[in-house]
Structure formats: C-alpha cells, structure tokens
Amino acid sequence: MNPVATKAFMQETSNDLIQPSTLARGLSDNYSGLRPEVVKSKLLRGATSGLSEFIWPKDQWPSVPHDDFHLAQELPCVDLSDFRTGDAEQRQKTAEVLAKTFSEWGFVLVTNHGVSAEIIKRMQNQALKFFEMPLEQKEKGVVPSSSKYEGFGYGVESGFYYAGKPWIDRFQCRWSPACEIREPMEKVFCPSDAEEFINTIEVYNSRLDKLARKILELCAIGLGIAEDTFTKPFGGTAGDCIARMNYYPPCPLSSLTLGLGAHTDPNLLTILSQCEVGGLQVLRNDTWISVQPKPDMLIVNIGDTFEAWTNGRFRSVEHRAVVNESAARLSMVYFASPPMKAAIEIPGQLITANDPLKFRPSFTWEEYKGHLLQRHAAGNGVKMSKQWLLKPASSSASEDGNRQRF
Structure with missing residues (x-):
C-alpha cells in the first residue's frame, strides 16, 4: 500500500471503524474470514477492505514498538556451557541461576x-521457503477437519480466543510421540524439497528435545530436588x-493490531x-519489554503446567x-509437554509452611489440555485458563465427567 493510501485508510479507520461495539466483538483467530496472507495479497493491489477485522480494542494496542529494545538488556541470559561440560560445581551454579531466573522472570x-x-539458520531458511510460496501452494498443507491430524497443518487455529484477529500466518505439526510432518509437506513441496524440509525439522x-531435557534436569537441581523429578514422567519419550512456525507479514495496522495477543503458554x-x-514482548512489572533478537541465543519460557508442577516457584508469564x-x-x-497420561505431582519438598500448596497436588496433561479445549470452545479468554490448575483440587461431578471426554 502506498503512503497516500495508507494515510487515507488510517483516517477512515480512526473516524469510522474504531467503535466500542466493533472492538468488543471478541473475534476468535479461527480465520473464518481472511487470513493475513490473503489480506496481504489484496494490499499489494491497493485494496483496503477487510482490514477492520484485525483492529483490536484500544486498550490492547501495542504501546512499545517492535524494535524498542532499551529495556532488552534486563532479560537475563544464562550460559549453559558449564552444564554441558560436566563440571559439578559449575553445573550447580548454572542450575541455581536458571531456577532464580525462572522464578523472577519466567x-x-x-x-x-x-x-x-x-x-537454526537452516531451519529458518526452510520456514521462509514455505511461507514465501504462493498461497494456493501453501494451502495444500491445510489439514481437513475430518483428518486424524485435525488441529495441525497450515493456517491452523491456535484454539485461543482473543479480542481481535491476530496478524499471523502459521504452520503447526505434532512432533511427538510421533512426528506428523511428512503428510502435509509431501502435498506442498515436490518430493526432493519435501525430504529436505522434513529432514531439517x-x-x-x-x-x-535434548535441550528441553537438560533444562528440566537443571531446574530440578536448582530447586534442590532430585535431578530426574521433571524428566522421569516422560519415561524415556519426548512427551x-x-x-x-509463525510468520508475521508486514502490516499497515501495526499500531492497532497484534500478531498474537497477550497470553501464557x-x-x-x-x-x-x-x-x-x-516482535516478541514479555510483561515485566506491568511493562511490556521487547526482546532483542540474538542469532546465537534461544528463548526459553515457563508454561502454566510447569508453574503448577513447581507449586508456583517458577512463573508462567504473559507475552505477546x-x-x-x-x-x-x-x-x-x-512446545514441550509431558506424556498425556503421566501423573504430574508437586514434589513434597516444594510444599512448606512458607510455601503452602497453591496448585492441584496431582493432575495429568491430558486433563488440563481437555479443560483448555473446553473453555476455548466455549469462547472464554486465554488469560483465565490456568485457573483450573489452582487449589482446591476438588471439582463437581459434572466437571469431572466433562474432563473425562478428552
């Protein structure tokens, strides 16, 4: 869109489209209308219609630009080389620093x-190769609702409901207990390109997988409990x-929309x-902090399940x-999760007089996942989902009956 057209559209938007009745409509990201890539193709031809669906409530407009990194140095960095060398003393120190960071920051x-x-670069190149393909080619990777792979593939719904449509294009596949990347990729790519993509991912x-396991072991050491506390339920599997893969196309409404709304994992x-x-922003003391990309680093964050498993010692923090x-x-x-039916039990050492039980003492990922599907299908917001994990663990017979269906 040229600057004149953009200015005209922004004026039209501010005058006509940003109305409370419009902004509070609670649209989900199921892309029942246009996906960002479709809108983007229209923008390249100068069209402006359809963009109003991507406008979010004013109180959720980004207050910090994507490239404002003046607070980025506050996001801690942990060097894992000492853990990998096997030095016991340094390993302990690394574990303690990591646990402290997850406790304070998440x-x-x-x-x-x-x-x-x-x-990492090879994976990025393959992902870009996919997203830069023509839309009609990528859509060959859409998984029909009748498929056993429903919930995966190209243009997949996140299952989360936000106050507006997120400006995002994505592809998702199950990695474990079995990798399900082959079928959709063989439909999108020619045989040789499909093999290259599959091999890369x-x-x-x-x-x-290996890194996640090391981090789980370090977390246990840092909390002063048995090293295999968080890995033993995996039973030698990846869970x-x-x-x-997330792709965020350039957006003419960047000050009025989000690529992904505030949520916890x-x-x-x-x-x-x-x-x-x-583009990643983390909420710290009610302030959004932009995380500056660093090619040699990976970002790790705590999810709701781990917050509960540690009785709140670690924090699952909002980000967008x-x-x-x-x-x-x-x-x-x-996204790493335990096996569906493995028991997640809060270690007794993490329940003390100073830190009484805050979460369900025992649950399974299957139970929590079922709750998430149920709440989101009913149109509830993402920020309330982890309330199910909180104490008390007792629930009505009807709720228990509903959970058993998942």
Missing part, C-alpha cells in the same frame, strides 16, 4: 545451548510436543528462536507478538 535467553547456528527439533516449556526482526509495517518476522516454536 523467561530466559540461553547461549551455548547445543543447537548450532547452522542448524527433524534435526532441529531433535536438538530441542506430547508440538513444532510451530499452557504447556511445560517453550523454546523459541526468532529472526533478526523483533507485535508487528510492524516494513519487515516480515519469523519465529519457530517448540
């Missing part, structure tokens, strides 16, 4: 994490994990890498994605 930058820059996520751990374009008018942003996300 987010951390990690370096010397064991995933080479070459592997398998190598990349295999490294993240229930998801790989997602429901899972155990999230590991993210992003391109050189900023903002967009900009000039540059596309890419992020790759690995």
Whole structure:
C-alpha cells in the first residue's frame, strides 16, 4: 500500500471503524474470514477492505514498538556451557541461576545451548521457503477437519480466543510421540524439497528435545530436588510436543493490531528462536519489554503446567507478538509437554509452611489440555485458563465427567 493510501485508510479507520461495539466483538483467530496472507495479497493491489477485522480494542494496542529494545538488556541470559561440560560445581551454579531466573522472570535467553547456528539458520531458511510460496501452494498443507491430524497443518487455529484477529500466518505439526510432518509437506513441496524440509525439522527439533531435557534436569537441581523429578514422567519419550512456525507479514495496522495477543503458554516449556526482526514482548512489572533478537541465543519460557508442577516457584508469564509495517518476522516454536497420561505431582519438598500448596497436588496433561479445549470452545479468554490448575483440587461431578471426554 502506498503512503497516500495508507494515510487515507488510517483516517477512515480512526473516524469510522474504531467503535466500542466493533472492538468488543471478541473475534476468535479461527480465520473464518481472511487470513493475513490473503489480506496481504489484496494490499499489494491497493485494496483496503477487510482490514477492520484485525483492529483490536484500544486498550490492547501495542504501546512499545517492535524494535524498542532499551529495556532488552534486563532479560537475563544464562550460559549453559558449564552444564554441558560436566563440571559439578559449575553445573550447580548454572542450575541455581536458571531456577532464580525462572522464578523472577519466567523467561530466559540461553547461549551455548547445543543447537548450532547452522542448524537454526537452516531451519529458518526452510520456514521462509514455505511461507514465501504462493498461497494456493501453501494451502495444500491445510489439514481437513475430518483428518486424524485435525488441529495441525497450515493456517491452523491456535484454539485461543482473543479480542481481535491476530496478524499471523502459521504452520503447526505434532512432533511427538510421533512426528506428523511428512503428510502435509509431501502435498506442498515436490518430493526432493519435501525430504529436505522434513529432514531439517527433524534435526532441529531433535536438538530441542535434548535441550528441553537438560533444562528440566537443571531446574530440578536448582530447586534442590532430585535431578530426574521433571524428566522421569516422560519415561524415556519426548512427551506430547508440538513444532510451530509463525510468520508475521508486514502490516499497515501495526499500531492497532497484534500478531498474537497477550497470553501464557499452557504447556511445560517453550523454546523459541526468532529472526533478526523483533516482535516478541514479555510483561515485566506491568511493562511490556521487547526482546532483542540474538542469532546465537534461544528463548526459553515457563508454561502454566510447569508453574503448577513447581507449586508456583517458577512463573508462567504473559507475552505477546507485535508487528510492524516494513519487515516480515519469523519465529519457530517448540512446545514441550509431558506424556498425556503421566501423573504430574508437586514434589513434597516444594510444599512448606512458607510455601503452602497453591496448585492441584496431582493432575495429568491430558486433563488440563481437555479443560483448555473446553473453555476455548466455549469462547472464554486465554488469560483465565490456568485457573483450573489452582487449589482446591476438588471439582463437581459434572466437571469431572466433562474432563473425562478428552
């Protein structure tokens, strides 16, 4: 869109479209209308219609630009090289620093994490190759609702309901207990390109599997409990994990919309890498902080399940994605969760007189996941989801009956 057209549209938007009745309509991100890539293709031809659906309530407009990094140095960084060398004393120190960071921030930058820059770059290149394909080609990776892979593929719904449509294009696949990337990619790419993509994501996520396990072990050490406390329920498997690629096209409404609304992650751990374009923002003391991209670092954050598992010692913190008018942003996300039916029991050492029980003493990821699906299907917001994890654990017979359906 040329500057004159943009200015005219912004004036039209401010005069006619930003009305309380419009902004409070609680649209979900199920893309029943246009996805960002479709809107983007229209923008390139000078059209402005359809953009009003992406305008969010005024109180959620981004107050901090995507590239305002003046507070970024406050996001802690932990060097994992000492853990990898096997030095017991340094390993203990690293574990304590990591646990302290997750307790205070819920987010951390990690370096010397064991995933080479070459592997990360290769994954980024493959992701860009996918998103830059023609829309009709990418849509071959859409998974029909009748498929056993429902909830995965191209243009997938997140299941979260926000106050407006997020400006995001994405692809998601189940990584474990079985990788389900092959079927959709073989429909999108030619055979040789499909194999290259599949091989790349398998190598990349295999490294993240190992990193997630190391972080879980470090967290236990840092909390002063048995090293295998958070890995033992996995039973030697990778658990229930998801790989997602997010693409945020340039957006002419960057000051009025979001790439992804404020939320906490429901899972155990999230590991993210992003391109050189900023966009991730973390809520710290009621202030949004833009996380400056660093090529050699990965971002790790705590999910609701891990906050509950540690009886609140670690924090699952709100974060969001903002967009900009000039540059596309890419992020790759690995969501680690325990096996569906594995018992998640709060360690007794983390329940004391000073830290009494705050969460359900025992639950499964399957139960919590079922609750999430139920609430979001009913149109409830993302910020209230983890209330289910809080004490008391007792619930009505009807709620228990509903959970058993998932």
